[in-house]
Amino acid sequence: MPGPAFDDEDGAGPRARPLLRTMFGDVLRRNRREQGRTLEDVARSAKISMPYLSEVERGRKEASSEVLAAVCDALRLELSDVLAEVGRDLAADRARRERVLRLDVALGRRAARPARRAGDTFCLAA
Incomplete structure (x- = not known):
């Protein structure tokens, strides 16, 4: 299920905010990889299943505080x-x-919004 969307301040339309479970998963995966450890190793040490840890890392499962503590340990x-x-x-x-x-x-x-078509290009200025 997608995360909640909020209108941009300029009224340009909805923008998605990142989900906390996704951000947690990214941080856990990044730290695990920096340590050179496998999903299997960390899951065994945390006493959770490897598929569940994979789902947590990918932001597909909302981990409980107990699971997060076990993975951190x-x-x-x-x-x-x-x-x-x-x-x-x-x-x-x-x-x-x-x-x-x-x-x-x-x-x-405010410019009128033209219909977008496949192949349209956009210019971003920095």
Whole structure:
């Protein structure tokens, strides 16, 4: 199921916010890989199934606080450090999303939205 969508401040339409379970999974996977450990090794140490850990890492399962604590223990990480890393990733995601500037909004006018067709190109200025 997709995450909630919120209207952009400029009224351009909905934008998806990242799901917490996805962000947690990304951080856990990144740390596991940095340690050179396998899903099987970490799952065994955390006393959870390897398929379940895979689903958690891919953001498909909402892990309980007990499972998160067990995985953090298996990875020899403090839960507070994982939470801080998730927070940094969320802040970076927000900064990326806020860098997009619509020219019509910047110029103070609203352009009519033409129908989009396959092959249309868009210009982004930095």
